[in-house]
Structures are given as C-alpha cells and as structure tokens.
Amino acid sequence: MKFESILFTGCAVFFAIVAIVYAIFSDGEAVGIAALFLSGGLCLIIGGYFTFIARRIDLRPEDRSDGEIHEGAGELGFFSPGSYWPFGIALSAMMTGFGLAFWFPWLIGVGIIAIIVSAGGLLFEYYTGQNANAH
Known part of the structure; x- marks a missing residue:
C-alpha cells in the first residue's frame, strides 16, 4: 500500500x-x-x-525491496464471477438522471428507491443460502 x-x-x-x-x-x-x-x-x-x-x-x-514473487502467491480474496446488480444500479441512476433533467419528481423518487434496492442487492448478493450466517 x-x-x-x-x-x-x-x-x-x-x-x-x-x-x-x-x-x-x-x-x-x-x-x-x-x-x-x-x-x-x-x-x-x-x-x-x-x-x-x-x-x-x-x-x-x-x-x-527484498520481496520475492512467490511470496505474493495464494488466495487474494473472493471476486464475484458475474452479477447483474451493477446493470440495475446503472439503470436506476439513469432513471434518476432523467427525472432530474426533465424535472419529474415522481421519477426522481422512484429512481432513488431503485438505486437503494439495487445497491442493497449488490451488497447482499452472496449473503444468502449457505453464506447467510458467514461473517
């Protein structure tokens, strides 16, 4: 670092x-x-x-300065193999942006709620099933 x-x-x-x-x-x-x-x-x-x-x-x-390449080998963490939640966040942000651009307060509200739901879905995507109680 x-x-x-x-x-x-x-x-x-x-x-x-x-x-x-x-x-x-x-x-x-x-x-x-x-x-x-x-x-x-x-x-x-x-x-x-x-x-x-x-x-x-x-x-x-x-x-x-004396670090060797093999010292950095091994598991670095868990990385999602693929997720559709970022696409949902992007669509929600686009919806909110359209609401702001054309001043539709109802669309702004729906977009903000959709952003919160899709960000929560991305955050908790792997905290279901067997991983529900993993810390």
Missing part, C-alpha cells in the same frame, strides 16, 4: 501545481481551475486512505 499512497499523493501534488499554473495562464477561467483542484483533492483523499491503511498492515512483498 506504500507505493499506492505515494502514487496518489504525487498525483494530488501534480494536479495542484497544474491548477495554479492554469489559473495564471487562463486569466482565471473558473471551470478548469475547479476541475483541476477537485481532481487533486480526490487523489489526495485516495492517497490519504492508502497511507492510513499502509500504517496498519504488514508490508506486502511488493512494498519490500
């Missing part, structure tokens, strides 16, 4: 420098300046998270 924290924090510094240079040479064009500063802020959030995590876990093989 150490490399990732350095990478994202470095990107945040880069975006901040570019935003300052852009502000000077663009005569204060607000949208580009805001976009660059916000991009830097988002990278700083991710870099801060990785820094926070890197302090609390043991060094991984890729974080050590």
